[in-house]
Amino acid sequence: MNKLNIGLIGYGVVGSGVAKLLNQRKNYIRNKFKTEFAIKSVCDVKISKRDTSGLGRAYLTTKFEDILEDKSIDCVVELIGGLHPAKEIITGALKRGKHVVTANKAVISTFGRELFRLAREKKRNIYFESSVGAGIPIIKGITEGIAGNKVQRLYGIINGTCNFILSEMTKNKITFSQALKLAQKKGYAESNPVLDINGMDSAHKLAILTYLAFGKFIKGEDIYKEGIKDISHADIEYADSLGLVIKLLTIAKKENDRIEARVHPTLIPKEHPLASINGVYNAIYLDADPLGELMISGQGAGQMTAASGVVSDLINLASKDYDENLICNIYSEAKNVRIKAINNVQTRFYIRLQAIDKPGVLSKITGILGKHGIGINSVTQKAHNWMAAVPVVMLTDYITEKELRQALDKIAELSIIRKKPVAIRMEKL
Amino acid sequence: MNKLNIGLIGYGVVGSGVAKLLNQRKNYIRNKFKTEFAIKSVCDVKISKRDTSGLGRAYLTTKFEDILEDKSIDCVVELIGGLHPAKEIITGALKRGKHVVTANKAVISTFGRELFRLAREKKRNIYFESSVGAGIPIIKGITEGIAGNKVQRLYGIINGTCNFILSEMTKNKITFSQALKLAQKKGYAESNPVLDINGMDSAHKLAILTYLAFGKFIKGEDIYKEGIKDISHADIEYADSLGLVIKLLTIAKKENDRIEARVHPTLIPKEHPLASINGVYNAIYLDADPLGELMISGQGAGQMTAASGVVSDLINLASKDYDENLICNIYSEAKNVRIKAINNVQTRFYIRLQAIDKPGVLSKITGILGKHGIGINSVTQKAHNWMAAVPVVMLTDYITEKELRQALDKIAELSIIRKKPVAIRMEKL
Numbered sequence: 130m131n132k133l134n135i136g137l138i139g140y141g142v143v144g145s146g147v148a149k150l151l152n153q154r155k156n157y158i159r160n161k162f163k164t165e166f167a168i169k170s171v172c173d174v175k176i177s178k179r180d181t182s183g184l185g186r187a188y189l190t191t192k193f194e195d196i197l198e199d200k201s202i203d204c205v206v207e208l209i210g211g212l213h214p215a216k217e218i219i220t221g222a223l224k225r226g227k228h229v230v231t232a233n234k235a236v237i238s239t240f241g242r243e244l245f246r247l248a249r250e251k252k253r254n255i256y257f258e259s260s261v262g263a264g265i266p267i268i269k270g271i272t273e274g275i276a277g278n279k280v281q282r283l284y285g286i287i288n289g290t291c292n293f294i295l296s297e298m299t300k301n302k303i304t305f306s307q308a309l310k311l312a313q314k315k316g317y318a319e320s321n322p323v324l325d326i327n328g329m330d331s332a333h334k335l336a337i338l339t340y341l342a343f344g345k346f347i348k349g350e351d352i353y354k355e356g357i358k359d360i361s362h363a364d365i366e367y368a369d370s371l372g373l374v375i376k377l378l379t380i381a382k383k384e385n386d387r388i389e390a391r392v393h394p395t396l397i398p399k400e401h402p403l404a405s406i407n408g409v410y411n412a413i414y415l416d417a418d419p420l421g422e423l424m425i426s427g428q429g430a431g432q433m434t435a436a437s438g439v440v441s442d443l444i445n446l447a448s449k450d451y452d453e454n455l456i457c458n459i460y461s462e463a464k465n466v467r468i469k470a471i472n473n474v475q476t477r478f479y480i481r482l483q484a485i486d487k488p489g490v491l492s493k494i495t496g497i498l499g500k501h502g503i504g505i506n507s508v509t510q511k512a513h514n515w516m517a518a519v520p521v522v523m524l525t526d527y528i529t530e531k532e533l534r535q536a537l538d539k540i541a542e543l544s545i546i547r548k549k550p551v552a553i554r555m556e557k558l
Numbered sequence: 559m560n561k562l563n564i565g566l567i568g569y570g571v572v573g574s575g576v577a578k579l580l581n582q583r584k585n586y587i588r589n590k591f592k593t594e595f596a597i598k599s600v601c602d603v604k605i606s607k608r609d610t611s612g613l614g615r616a617y618l619t620t621k622f623e624d625i626l627e628d629k630s631i632d633c634v635v636e637l638i639g640g641l642h643p644a645k646e647i648i649t650g651a652l653k654r655g656k657h658v659v660t661a662n663k664a665v666i667s668t669f670g671r672e673l674f675r676l677a678r679e680k681k682r683n684i685y686f687e688s689s690v691g692a693g694i695p696i697i698k699g700i701t702e703g704i705a706g707n708k709v710q711r712l713y714g715i716i717n718g719t720c721n722f723i724l725s726e727m728t729k730n731k732i733t734f735s736q737a738l739k740l741a742q743k744k745g746y747a748e749s750n751p752v753l754d755i756n757g758m759d760s761a762h763k764l765a766i767l768t769y770l771a772f773g774k775f776i777k778g779e780d781i782y783k784e785g786i787k788d789i790s791h792a793d794i795e796y797a798d799s800l801g802l803v804i805k806l807l808t809i810a811k812k813e814n815d816r817i818e819a820r821v822h823p824t825l826i827p828k829e830h831p832l833a834s835i836n837g838v839y840n841a842i843y844l845d846a847d848p849l850g851e852l853m854i855s856g857q858g859a860g861q862m863t864a865a866s867g868v869v870s871d872l873i874n875l876a877s878k879d880y881d882e883n884l885i886c887n888i889y890s891e892a893k894n895v896r897i898k899a900i901n902n903v904q905t906r907f908y909i910r911l912q913a914i915d916k917p918g919v920l921s922k923i924t925g926i927l928g929k930h931g932i933g934i935n936s937v938t939q940k941a942h943n944w945m946a947a948v949p950v951v952m953l954t955d956y957i958t959e960k961e962l963r964q965a966l967d968k969i970a971e972l973s974i975i976r977k978k979p980v981a982i983r984m985e986k987l
Contacts, residue, residue: 150848154706161773161890162705258703264849266695266703274687274695274703276591277583277869344590402855405831410851419579419862420693422839426831426853433848440706449878461590 131164133447136196136227138218139208140173140181143232143259146436147206148183154440164447170196197221204446206439207231216240223251230442232259232435235349238336242346242462254449256442261334262287262411262429264437269445270425271341271415278417280342283381284558287334289409289430290318290325291357291377295394296407299365299374305358317409317430328354328377328392335379338413339390343383344463347390353471355393364481364551367509367522368396373479374404378556387469396479396555402426403558414558472531477506477555480525482540483518483547486510490545494521497543501536503528518547524555560593562876565625565656567647568637569602569610572661572688575865576635577612583869593876599625626650633875635868636660645669652680659871661688661864664778667765671775671891685875688867690763691716691840691858695870699854700770700844707846709771713987714808716763718838718859719747719754720786724804724823725836728794734787746838746859757783757806757821764808767842768819772812773892776819782900784822793910793980796938796951797825802908803833807985816898825908825984832987843987901960906935906984909954911969912947912976915939919974923950926972930965932957947976953984 135151137144151158151166158164170188172195173179181189188195193214196202205222207229209215215236219229224247231237237244237257248255258268271280286292290312297308309326312318324330333349340346357377368375378395381388397404402424406412411429416422428434484490495505504526512519525533537550564580566573580587580595587593599617601624602608610618617624622643625631634651636658638644644665648658653676660666666673666686677684687697700709715721719741726737738755741747753759761778769775786806797804807824810817826833831853835841840858845851857863913919924934933955941948954962966979 146848150706157708158706264704264707265852266699269703270695270699270854273870273874274698275693275866275870276873277579277587278693278866279586400834402831402834405829405834417866419575420866421857421860421863423694423856424853425699426855428850428852431850434850437704437707437846437849441702441704444705445702 130159131447133164133166133204133443134169134202135166135204135206135443136170136172136199136202137168137206137208138172138193138196139210140171140176140179141208142432143435143439144171144173144208145179146432147208147439150433150436150440152183158444162444162448164444166443166447169202170199172196193218197225202227204228204230204443206443207233208439209233210235212236212239216244219244219255220247223247223253223255226251226253228254228256228446230256230439230446232257232439234260234330234333234337238333238349241337241340254446256446257337258442259435259438261337262413262427263431263435264441265411265425265427265429266441267413267425268341270423271338275417275420275423278420281383281416281418283338283342283413283415284403284556285331285335285338285379285411285413286376286403286406287379287411287413287429288325288331288377289411290322291331292406292411293317293409295357295360295375295377298360298362299369300407302362304362305360326358327356331377331379331392335381335390335392338379339381339388342381342415343388343466344461345388345466346462347388347468351468353391353393357394360394361551363520364479364553367481367520368479370509371507371524372399373397373555374399375553376403380556383466386466388466389469389474391471391474394553396553397558401558472529474530475527476530477527477557478525478533479553479555480523480537481551482521484521485516485545485547486514486519487516487545491521493543493545494540497539498525498536501532503532503536559588560876562593562595562632562872563598563630564595564633564635564872565599565601565628565631566597566635566637567601567622567625568639569600569605569608570637571861572864572868573600573602573637574608575861576637576868579862579865579869581612587873591873591877593873595872595876598631599628601625622647626654631656633657633659633872635872636662637868638662639664641665641668645673648673648684649676652676652682652684655680655682657683657685657875659685659868659875661686661868663689663759663762663766667762667778670766670769683875683878685871686766687871688864690766691842691856692860692864693866693870694840694854694856694858696842696854697770699852700767704846704849704852707849710812710845710847712767712771712810712842712844713832713985714760714764714767714840714842715805715832715835716808716840716842716858717754717760717806718840719751720760720806721835721840722746722838724786724789724806727789727791728798728803729836731791733791734789755787756785760806760808760821764810764819764821767808768810768817771810771844772817772895773890774817774895775891776817776897780897782820782822786823789823790980792949793908793982796910796949797908799938800936800953801828802826802984803828804982805832809985812895815894815896817895818898818903820900820903823982825982826987830987901958903959904956905959906956906986907954907962908982908984909952909966910980911950913950914945914974914976915943915948916945916974920950922972922974923969926968927954927965930961932961932965
């Protein structure tokens with residue numbers, strides 16, 4: 130029988146879920162994995178206000194140092210989130226020879242290089258399955274499940290709040306703010322949802338996935354991001370009529386020594402499996418050599434879903450102790466690889482303009498596009514309303530961001546154009 | 559640096575793919591996983607006819623005993639398929655202290671209990687990712703990725719041949735035999751496709767998944783199976799009009815100490831993510847406590863796809879050597895658990911009858927169904943053709959197989975019924 134003493138730091142929603150699951154599955158884990166977990170100490174700044182009734186004789190504290198200094202603790206489970214003192218907790222634990230399990234996307238994406246290097250030096254492991262897609266085995270799938278493959282492209286729907294909002298806007302024809310309110314009511318969005326809505330949460334997760342897929346540490350801050358608050362009904366409906374749906378997609382691609390890493394609303398074909406990922410569900414979809422396409426999807430948020438990932442990490446940790454070879458996966462860094470600036474990224478675009486409905490207008494617009502080398506694949510002008518502004522929707526061929534922005538600036542200057550042109554990127558997948 | 563000597567048994571499509579991939583990724587694996595694999599010997603009954611040019615100085619033989627007796631070999635990769643001598647190769651390797659990697663669904667599903675017990679006794683591992691869904695990390699996902707969860711229901715589309723045929727029949731409105739010919743032409747079906755078409759291949763894979771999910775060894779032979787050869791266009795089209803698609807689904811459920819394990823054509827809602835798995839793609843979809851729903855899908859067949867799974871197994875094996883705790887996953891067996899006979903399985907049914915179009919016919923049919931306690935959810939009679947036989951399509955409520963069969967026998971005896979009634983099971987998912 131394997132015994133592991135745990136120090137749990139952060140006893141909020143996920144932390145109490147972990148304690149509950151370990152308690153519920155005590156016998157199951159003992160019989161199946163020959164392992165016993167004991168939560169020896171629990172630290173939370175508000176510990177006196179928490180319901181600690183299920184914690185038995187665990188030592189309760191408000192100081193994380195108490196846990197770091199306790200020599201009997203084998204593994205620190207860090208569930209406070211954010212950068213500090215999460216980073217200090219993790220480095221402190223590793224330096225004292227303790228393994229770490231965390232669900233903290235911010236700290237892993239921001240300090241990953243330093244933390245993984247320290248873990249290797251100290252021969253201790255960091256498990257972080259719940260940092261992306263909660264308990265969905267995305268991290269394990271990429272690092273171990275397809276070991277030996279080279280990932281070429283990776284797409285993710287990894288923010289449940291945004292996916293819920295876009296799904297509701299599409300399905301029930303409600304506005305962004307109505308959908309956001311519904312998400313908050315259902316507990317799918319925080320009262321301050323800005324990090325979800327603006328793509329920052331997705332960018333942190335994408336930074337982790339980019340490292341796992343391409344061996345390159347990038348920071349969430351360095352990833353190009355565009356949120357979903359400007360997505361309008363008109364665009365959802367035009368997309369629908371073109372056989373497309375809008376998703377907040379995290380995208381990472383590698384070609385030679387250049388990486389694309391970006392988060393933005395993206396049009397994808399309706400029949401693609403990613404298009405069927407609705408509501409708070411999460412998914413990653415990737416193309417690996419030689420495996421081919423792989424998609425892993427499921428419930429990516431919620432107390433017990435996140436707790437599931439943490440407990441799976443603990444079981445995997447207990448079964449391996451320090452694992453010199455697989456941890457390399459989480460350390461070796463690709464050299465000379467650089468992020469491509471968004472201006473140089475090639476993609477296709479959906480463009481919607483409000484243009485005065487009179488002869489010669491389309492030729493003016495397409496003339497400017499043509500001058501910038503932008504080919505047009507499809508043009509839709511649904512309504513006719515002589516001399517009034519009507520929407521014109523176009524799909525472009527592959528073009529760099531820079532060329533498109535230059536052309537749109539020129540088009541916006543035309544006297545026949547009302548409102549700022551809308552441009553949404555498309556992926557063929 | 560970790561070094562592992564491999565003895566490769568079976569140098570056909572997958573075997574040569576494994577050699578090719580290990581060769582291609584030599585530096586990548588060395589740098590990322592600090593591991594070197596050397597293919598020391600290759601055994602194949604037709605070795606003299608194989609292209610062995612990429613094997614360097616590997617020892618070539620037609621006798622697997624040569625590999626078993628070679629003390630320098632750490633791991634035997636068994637890729638000959640079938641029960642014998644695959645079983646003797648695996649037991650022989652374990653007894654001599656060698657690890658085993660195999661892609662053989664038949665041998666694992668038939669002799670799993672014995673093989674895993676022996677592996678545990680000898681402190682050696684058996685890796686078998688490619689036995690289900692080739693390189694898609696399904697085995698790892700269930701055993702390690704969601705460790706600590708209890709699986710409640712599991713559905714799979716795990717036979718690419720059948721899924722290709724049904725997808726083609728649905729999309730391009732061709733017949734079963736046309737679709738089968740196309741599958742053979744494209745290399746997706748063997749010249750003798752019977753084990754795919756009749757569900758036996760899926761049943762072997764389901765036996766493995768049932769063990770992983772519920773800790774119960776069952777044999778492919780003990781699983782109820784129905785193939786796809788009787789699926790007609792009429793049913794595909796009626797299903798479509800009801801918002802349903804037909805898939806060859808492998809189904810495993812557990813309730814208390816009873817397991818359902820079955821393979822048959824199944825109607826599922828079009829909007830379910832499994833419905834978007836088309837062509838030769840594979841998927842498993844499961845519901846686990848507390849994670850919730852999880853789907854893993856991708857390319858589940860092909861030389862390099864299968865080779866990808868074998869190489870991932872090798873890398874994982876190299877990183878862990880004997881792993882006492884995770885192997886328990888692959889040994890402890892649930893006691894008192896039994897398979898439910900198909901007659902006692904409750905499900906919903908789609909029924910199609912050819913009935914003479916005259917007054918009172920529906921009431922006769924529904925009368926018999928009612929007497930057997932079968933509620934009807936929907937009735938469709940599209941064509942009217944006075945006094946001729948027209949199709950009547952009904953969806954039932956949940957009912958046991960036995961009650962349905964008894965009712966259908968009675969209905970078939972009615973003078974107004976032409977042809978044998980068609981019954982296809984439905985899953986709500």
